[in-house]
Each structure stands twice: as C-alpha cells, then as structure tokens.
Amino acid sequence: MTTENNQMVGDIGTKVEQFLTFELADEAYGVDILKVQEIRGWESVRKIPNTPDYIKGALNLRGSIVPIVDLRERFGMEKTDYSPVTIVIVLCVNNLHGENVMGIVADAVSDVLDIKIADIKESPKLGSKIDIRYIRGMYVGEKKMVMLLDTDKLLDSEEFEGISNS
C-alpha cells in the first residue's frame, strides 16, 4: 500500500493544482478550482419541502434550478446569520447521475492556492468534524492548515440523509 502511494507521488508529485479556499467557522477549507463555476453573494432561496435542514433551497441560476447546501449545517457546526459577506460557491460536480450543479454557502472566500500534489497530506483519522469520506487531504500552509474537500462525494445527492423518498 505505502509503496504504491510513494510511486504515485513520484509520478505526480511535482504537479501543481489550484484550490479555492474559503472560511467556515474560522477554519480554512479548499475546493478544486476547476470545479468552481462561479462565486456569488447570498440571496434568499426557495425552500424545498421535505429536505434536510442543511439544504437551504433552490436558486435560479440563469434558468437552471440549483440546490444550495449550507456547509456549516452540513458539518454540524454552529449556525450563523447570513451577512453581506456570506457567499455562495457554485460548484459543478460529477457523480453517478452525471453532472450536477450545486451551491455551497460559506462564510467568506479567502484565496487561491497553488498546491503541489506531493504536499497534500493524508487527513487525520480523528478530531475532524467532517466525515472523513468527504476530505481529500490536508495542506499545511505558512499561516494556516487547509482542509481540502472532495466535492464530488460531498455534494452527491445520494449522500444526503433524511430525505423522505429514498
């Protein structure tokens, strides 16, 4: 297992990927920038009945209906009121159903980071509020630690629990 991993790192270790980082309850998270479709301010959405609380509702994004997920609530963090700096990151994710467009609500957008694949560390098994499945890895930057999210898994509608018609 480890030898295999090392091999992989050797092949792609020098490759650099860009991540968009954002803040959530004073912690930094990152998503693959190629998945990001746009960033927009929070505006009120239409609630979808019989869905978990963390699905805030649906938004009209130039004619297509896009569900919005509140990441704080998704990860079981403390709720805050939406402010003028609250943003929605619209992501394009791939899953079994094909391509889905979904939005996530975050406190603020921070930065775009160039991260070498080799520098991405495996995330610790314990002490995380987020289910390990949704984490791609950790990156320890100069100032902060960034948790890199696997958006494809995180925003798979099959993964949303508590939906009445399964």
Next chain:
Amino acid sequence: MSIDMEQFHQVFFEESFEGLDIMESGLLNLDLGDVDDEDINTIFRAAHSIKGGSGTFGFTAVSDFTHVMETLLDEMRDGRRLVAQQVVDVLLGSVDCLKEMLIAIQDGNDIDNSSVTEYQKALEIELNGNKEDAGAESVNNKSAEEYVEQTSVKNENEQGWNITFRPHNHLLKTGNDPVRMFRELAELGVLKSTVDFKDVPDFFDLDPEESHLSWKLKVVGDIPEIEINEIFDWVEGDSDLAILPLIEKNIETPIKTSPQVQKTITPQQTETNNKPEEENSFKAETEIKSDTKKKSKKRAKETANTSSSIRVDTGKIDTLINMVGELVITQSMLSLVGESFELSKLDQLKNGLSQLERHTRELQESVMNIRMLPISFVFSRFPRLVHDLSTKLEKKIELVLVGENTEVDKTVVELLSDPLVHLVRNSLDHGIEMPADRSAAGKPETGTITLEAYHRGGNIVIEVRDDGKGLNKDILKAKAVEKGLIDEDAVLTDKQIYELIFMAGFSTAEKVTDVSGRGVGMDVVRRNIQSLGGNIEITSELGQGSTIAIHLPLTLAILDGQSIAVGDERFIIPLGAIVESINISEEMINRVVGKGETFRLRDEYLPVVRMHDIFDVKTVKATKLTEGLVVVVDGHGMRCGLFIDDLLGQQQVVIKSLEANYRKVDGVSGATILGDGSVALILDIPGLVRLSNQ
C-alpha cells in the same frame, strides 16, 4: 494526416436509420400486382446509400449484407423478378436485421452473426431460387434458351469474366481509383490482371493526374454479372469497358434477354412454382422474428442513454431568425427612447414595451415549435406492425392513418410509441375478428383499424379505433369478479367497467398468445400515459368496435399555472388540475379519527391535504380549515382538497427540472422561475392526491 472518422459515425447512423425507414415504408407500399418503378428505385437508393456509407466507415458486415439485398432489389428494378409477397417479406426481414446490425455497431456491441447469416441465407435462397424457377420455367418457353444456358454454365469448371478496361485520360479526376476497383474484384474471385502501358507518354510529357494505362482482367469464380457491373458502375461513362464471360458459348449477356423471359412467363406458373417455398420461408421468417424480438427488448434499455438530436424544418428556423431580428430592432428602439427620456416620450415607451412583449411571446412560441414533431414519426411504424401481425394471425386488416401531420412535443413522440404499439396490438388481436366471423356477423371481411391524431383545446388527442367485436361488459365484469378485483354485487357504470381493463393482472383473452393477453400491459400503458400528464379513456359498443382515446398535453415544457401562497412559500398548481376553489364552512368538515380530515363537496367526501403540514411550512395565518382556502384538484380521476392560504395570480410557467441538479422530491413535479427571478415549485397533483387517499 488522418481524419477522425468517429465524428461522422453519428451522422451515418442517423442517415442509415432514416434510409431503413424509407426502405421499410417503400416495401410496405409496394403494390404487388403493379409495381411502380419509382418505388423500387427509392428503396434501391436507400439501400445503396447505406451500403456506400458502411463501406466508407469500414462496417464491412453491413455493406456485405446490404449488397445481397441490393442484388435482389436490382433484379426487381430491372423487371427480371416478379415482386411477390414472399420476396417482400424476406426483404422486410432483412431491413430488421440491418437495423439490428447498425444498432449493435452503434452501441459498440458485437453483431449477432447467427441471425445475420440466417437472413443472408434467406436472401440468397431468394436470389438463387429465382434462377432455378426461371430455368425450370424456361423449359416451357423456347425463347428463353439463353437462360437455360446460363444456368447450365454455372456447373462448368471455369466460370468467370474477361474484362477489358481502358479508362479515359480524365478518369482519375472524377475521383475514381482503379486500384480500389481491382481490390473489390479480387474479393469476388481469383483476379488476374495484365496491364497495357503502351499508351503511356514520355516521362517529360506525362501528366501525373491523367491515366494512360489499360487493363485486361480475368476474374475466375461463380460471380453474378451484376456484381461486376456494379464495381464499374461509376466509371462506365469515363472508360471503354467490355465485360465478357469466360465461356464463349454464352453469346449474349443474360441481362438483355431476361426481361423477355420474364414477360413470357404467365403469372399462374410463377405462383405454382413459388408456393412450397413460400410456406417454408415464412416459417423460417417467424422463427427468426421471435428470436430478434427478445433481443430488441434488451437493447431498448441500453440505447436509452444515447444522446438525441432533432431534425428541424428550415422554415421553422427562418421564422425564428426573423423573430430574433424583430426583437433586436425593438430593443434598439427602446434603448433609443431610454437614452434621453422625457415624459412626452411615454407613449413611445409604452408602444415599445408592448411590441417587446408581443415579440417575446412569438419568439417563445416558435422556439417551442422546434420541439414539435409530426406524429407521423410514431405512426409510420404501424403499417409494418399491422402487416406482420395480420399475416401471423391470418386476419384481414386495413390500417387507416388520419392526421399524421399533427405536431406533438418530441418527448411525447418518444414516449408515446410503446403504449400505442400495445394498443394497436390489442386491437389486432382481441378487437378484430377472424374473416369468417366477420362475414358471419354481416361485416366486411377486412377489418379496419384507424389511428387518428387531432388537436382539441390545449390537448392532443390520439385515437385507436377498430371496427371489431367491441368489449363485452358482462364478460369484463365476470372476469373481474373471478380475479377478485371487484365485489360480485358491485354496481359499476359503463366507464368504470371499461376502466377494469387497466387494472394489473386483468386479461379477458381466452388464450394467451405471444401478441397479447397476459394481462400486463394495459396498466403499464395507462401509467406511461399518465406520466406524460395525459389520460386515457375507452368507449366501446358490442359488435361494433372500440375506441381508445389518449389525451395528452400539447407540450411538456410550458404549462398554465395558478400560483398559490402557503405561509411565505409560493407554489404553482397546474391550472388543468384545478376543479374549483372554495371557502369551506364548519358543517362541511368531517374529522375521522386517525384518518385525517375530509369535507363534503355536494355529495362527495374529499380528503383534505394541509399543505403547511406536509411541506412543513410555518404559518401564522390559517390553521383552521374555515379560515383558509381549499382548492379542489383532480389527479387522474381522484380528487382531494388542498388547504392553502391564498390564491395569487395565474401565469404561464416554463417547467424546469429539479432533478437535473438535485433529486426527485415527493409532492413536487418540477420548478419554475417567477417574474421576479425567484424559484417556485410546481406541485405534483397526482402524487399529492395519491398521498391523501392513502
């Protein structure tokens, strides 16, 4: 420099499928007694394009197969072969087989060789059988001597052709390549070629784009002349060509003599000669068919995911472009008004806005129009179906198609075809009686099935009518009692009795055939139609026939909606589903313990669905039923009352899918965007009614 051929494959498949459709309808339209040359030419051309295309893309299995078909068609075209039912049947079977092959290639699957060889054999039997027939007949006919000789030639050792081929200088410029032709020749048999280059000029005078060579070719093998002719088909005008058989005693080419041969044969003779074979091949045919049927079912699922395209009438696109032009003009006019606006220009502004509105609406209509296809796309498959089934069931049936040009939304067209096939099969199998029974009942022997499509209101109606024996209400009822679907002493209206046949597990056919009668089907048909937002109803008269009418909304993309308020939320109810809206009073309400609330509407008790509760919306306003509003809705014949806060405006809404980016939500059929840009959910009325009746 290689071109990626993959990109053209899709076009090739589409064209080929179109070609197959042309061939199929052409074959069905062939008037057996009196064949129109143009009809056969059309079929031939379609086959030829498929052959050409598949050859270009390297689908040799397809091109080889088509080639055999083409040979047969060619004989028909030249009048060397009488067009008999049997030949047409074999050709129809081959069209099916070709379709299977193309689908297999498209899906990247292996071609099912066994069925291909079976059909190819059937075709070859037809081809060779004809020759034997002709040979046998020619014994009776002195003028056909050459034909006898030709058949006898077949048995000699050295068969083949001597070809002298001298291309004109410009042959290469016409895009023909002798090398390719020789390669094809070599595939037919053993090829020996001698090149004559005495005409080649000096090197300095040589124009590399001109051809100065000539060839003497010898092909050995049992090769029909048409195949040779075909290879040289394209160069005939651009070269001196002589094709002679190897054996000298065959003085004249059979092609020229054969029409006479055929003419002199009396029709009766052909008939007697063909009969035994006809029976045999028909049996083989049906066996093959039932086999392929299973496969095509399997395949239907696989192909469901492939991307689809639509062919649009250029006229529609022209209107669209005009409309966009108008819109741009209006827009620039409005911006001119807006640049320096003063109150005196108010009229101008109003005019401009109303123009804008009109253009937008027209634009919307013509865009929606693009999705509309004539229903003939669905209807066109039925002549074939009826033809095949009526032969199989030994019934005489005429199919009448009315209103083929009625336009329907593409989605409807796609989803309608299976239910319709089912209904037509039912009419054929259960509706129309055997010819003997029909004449006994004083009806013409030939039954009629009519497929009619027309617009009524905002709906399209499709009717399947037959003049068969009709539905027997007593038998229906007895059967339903027997199956335990209803009580023995239940009193049912005519409509309710006919509704019985839509129940799962209900079949009145005494005998289960492979056409229909298993009792699965009608319930599926109804479910399919309902999923399209339509409904289906039956009228029937015993002994006179039945009519099944399908009502469908014109388009699935836009609907008239009534927006309602529930707390702070806005929902849309499809206008067609609303029966009435009422304020109810206390004495109408009837609470059933553990079962929720009902209310009395005239002489009916309807369940109440509290929208606040099932959608979990906080409300400050109405909690008592008497304080809000109850909208009575109808979903597939069942009714219930939706308890809401208020009715807002009516508007046309464009249906957007919620599932595209999310998933299906109970009680919601889709979403739409309101005038202010916010999202509103469209209620799934049948779903809610079902929920309330549980």
